[in-house]
Amino acid sequence: MTKAKKEIRVRVWVDLDGERFFGPGRAELLQLIQDTGSISKAAKSMGMSYKKAWAMVDEMNEKAKKPYVIAQKGGQKGGGTEVTEAGKKMVDAYTRMMGRIQAIVEKDKSLLDYI
Amino acid sequence: MTKAKKEIRVRVWVDLDGERFFGPGRAELLQLIQDTGSISKAAKSMGMSYKKAWAMVDEMNEKAKKPYVIAQKGGQKGGGTEVTEAGKKMVDAYTRMMGRIQAIVEKDKSLLDYI
DNA sequence: TAGCGATATGTTCATCTGTACATATCGATT
DNA sequence: AATCGATATGTACAGATGAACATATCGCTA
Numbered sequence: 001m002t003k004a005k006k007e008i009r010v011r012v013w014v015d016l017d018g019e020r021f022f023g024p025g026r027a028e029l030l031q032l033i034q035d036t037g038s039i040s041k042a043a044k045s046m047g048m049s050y051k052k053a054w055a056m057v058d059e060m061n062e063k064a065k066k067p068y069v070i071a072q073k074g075g076q077k078g079g080g081t082e083v084t085e086a087g088k089k090m091v092d093a094y095t096r097m098m099g100r101i102q103a104i105v106e107k108d109k110s111l112l113d114y115i
Numbered sequence: 116m117t118k119a120k121k122e123i124r125v126r127v128w129v130d131l132d133g134e135r136f137f138g139p140g141r142a143e144l145l146q147l148i149q150d151t152g153s154i155s156k157a158a159k160s161m162g163m164s165y166k167k168a169w170a171m172v173d174e175m176n177e178k179a180k181k182p183y184v185i186a187q188k189g190g191q192k193g194g195g196t197e198v199t200e201a202g203k204k205m206v207d208a209y210t211r212m213m214g215r216i217q218a219i220v221e222k223d224k225s226l227l228d229y230i
Numbered sequence: 231t232a233g234c235g236a237t238a239t240g241t242t243c244a245t246c247t248g249t250a251c252a253t254a255t256c257g258a259t260t
Numbered sequence: 261a262a263t264c265g266a267t268a269t270g271t272a273c274a275g276a277t278g279a280a281c282a283t284a285t286c287g288c289t290a
Contacts, residue, residue, distance in 0.1 A: 006131060006132065007130075007131070007132060007133075008129055008130065008131065009129075009130040009133075010127055010128065010129055010130075011127070011128045011130060011135075012125055012126070012127055012216075013125065013126045013128070014123055014124075014125055014226065014230075015122075015123065015124040015125070015126060016121060016122070016123065016230060017121065017122060018122075018124075020126075021230070022230075038235095038236070038237095039236080039237075040235090040236060040237080041236090048278095049278075049279060049280075050236090050237085050238095051238090051239080051240095051278090051279085051280095052277095052278065052279085054237075054238070054239090058238090063230075064229065064230055065229070065230060066229070071236090071237060071238090072236090072237080072286090072287090073236070073237050073238075073285070073286040073287070074235090074236080074237085074285080074286035074287030074288065075235090075236085075286080075287050075288045075289090076234080076235085076287080076288045076289055077234085077235065077236070077288085078234060078235025078236035078237075078286085078287085078288090079235070079236040079237050079286075079287085080235095080236070080237090081236085081237080086229050087229075089225075089228070089229050090226070090229040090230070093223075093225045093226045093228075093229060094226065096223070096225075097219065097220065097223060097226065100219050100223070101127075101216050101219060104212065104215050104216060104219070105212065108208075108211070108212060108215070110204075110208045110211075111129065111205070111208045111209065111212065113204070113208075114179065114180065114181070114183075114201050114202075114204050114205040114208060115129075115131060115136070115137075115178075115179055115180060115205070153265095153266065153267095154266080154267075155265090155266060155267080156266090163248095164248070164249060164250075165266090165267085165268095166248090166249085166250090166268090166269080166270095167247090167248065167249085169267075169268070169269090173268090186266090186267060186268090187256090187257090187266085187267080188255065188256040188257070188266075188267050188268075189255080189256030189257030189258070189265090189266080189267080190256080190257050190258050190259090190265090190266085191257080191258045191259055191264080191265085192258085192264085192265060192266070193256085193257090193258095193264060193265025193266035193267075194256075194257085194265070194266040194267050195265095195266070195267090196266085196267080
């Protein structure tokens with residue numbers, strides 16, 4: 001038998017009213033939208049279907065106090081998507097929080113002894 | 116329109132080799148097994164089917180270095196389940212980690228501003 | 231006004247998940 | 261040996277999820 005590689009990765013989800021609202025996938029998606037200016041490019045870059053990415057964006061825009069992205073249809077380039085200040089700040093806040101949490105996890109690896 | 120209640124709950128999952136291995140549900144399940152001495156009672160207490168609870172226990176036992184629970188069949192009481200030292204320590208380590216993470220989340224609520 | 235490219239949305243199908251139900255198994259006690 | 265209660269496991273079905281595919285829509289540009 002081969003030796004099992006035991007990597008530990010901690011994933012943090014923020015629930016809203018009992019439902020998952022924000023997590024690593026959405027943070028990455030928003031970051032990629034910000035980088036590419038396009039939902040479809042971001043989705044392709046993550047290996048995710050455009051429809052799913054769009055649904056995520058739509059849900060976030062619906063549930064958040066202020067929309068995270070603003071999409072434009074038509075035009076020379078066919079359209080495009082911009083991440084709003086609220087979206088950027090959400091990603092930043094989540095990323096910072098993840099960083100602090102990762103630091104804690106790194107510091108206390110006692111979990112590893114029992115996995 | 117009614118004012119939406121915006122509660123934030125952070126859920127932490129520990130992935131193992133890319134798959135979810137341990138999270139809040141399993142921590143609660145193990146704790147309840149420890150309290151009740153029975154998988155079925157713990158499952159019922161969580162509103163979870165026995166089969167699913169058993170499958171979780173089985174998977175954890177399979178993947179962890181040492182089993183988290185040891186089950187006994189038969190006997191006067193029909194059987195029972197004991198949480199091992201490794202299992203207790205895993206729950207403790209996870210719970211402690213969650214506590215520290217919660218403390219961080221409490222301290223930095225900047226996320227709330229964008230939800 | 232025709233073309234382009236991205237947004238927006240619907241439909242279908244396979245897959246995964248969990249529930250519900252059924253059954254078998256075990257071992258101390260009676 | 262019959263009973264009991266919990267473990268152990270199989271099967272069938274419903275709901276959720278995601279992938280794949282197909283369209284429709286929009287607005288600038290040429």
